[in-house]
Amino acid sequence: MRFKSRFNPVGGVTDLLTYIRQPTPHRWPILFASCLMTFGLLFWVTKESVFVPPEPPKVVYISTFAEGRSDEEIRQSNVENQKRKEEREAELAELRQKKVDAYKALGRATGLxxxxxxxxxxxxxxxxxxxxxxxxxxxxxxxxxxxxxxx
CATH class of the missing domain: 1.20.5 (Single alpha-helices involved in coiled-coils or other helix-helix interfaces)
Structure with missing residues (x-):
């Protein structure tokens, strides 16, 4: 019972009606502005925005190989690629060795x-x-x- 009597809206509604009935010069513009702000805020907050998922990309496959390559051509291509790879690895190993030698020379010069x-x-x-x-x-x-x- 106590909860129901504490939060009874009847007193608030009667106070509002009493205030509206008072003869004040700007009550209608103030009421209109209050309602406009309230409904504007509610419209802004409750607006739903839906994002359309992007279109999936159109994939175009680019092949640098000839269409009807034979197995022998594929093997030759693989052998050439392997040779190039080994040459690059040899160059990198040579550069690493030069770097190690330079650091060793520096270390010897400093007495390490x-x-x-x-x-x-x-x-x-x-x-x-x-x-x-x-x-x-x-x-x-x-x-x-x-x-x-x-x-």
Whole structure:
């Protein structure tokens, strides 16, 4: 009962009607502006905007190969690509070696023991490679045991 009596809207409605009945000079423009602002805000807040999903892109496949290549032409192309790849790798290895030699020369010039540092680096690289290989072997074995489950 107490809740119902505390929030009874009858008193508020009668106060509003009493205020509207009072003879004030600008009551209708103020009421109109109040209603306009209220409904304008509600219209702005409740407006629904729908975004249309974009059109899927039109894919055009570009092939740099001739249409009717024979198996022998494909093999020759693969051999040529492999040769180019090996040449690039050889160039990169040569550049890496030049870089290592330059750093070794700098180290010797500053009085560092470059040979022992190189041995430590080789040992560390070998350890990392062994760990990487062991991890790959472990993952491979785990993958094969998952596939061998009896049904």
């Amino acid at each position: 023991d470059v040979d022992s540092m190189a041995k430590q680096a080789e040992a560390e690289n070998a350890r990392e490679a062994a760990a990487r290989e062991a991890r790959q072997k472990e993952l491979y074995q785990a993958g094969t045991t998952l596939g061998d489950k009896p049904e």
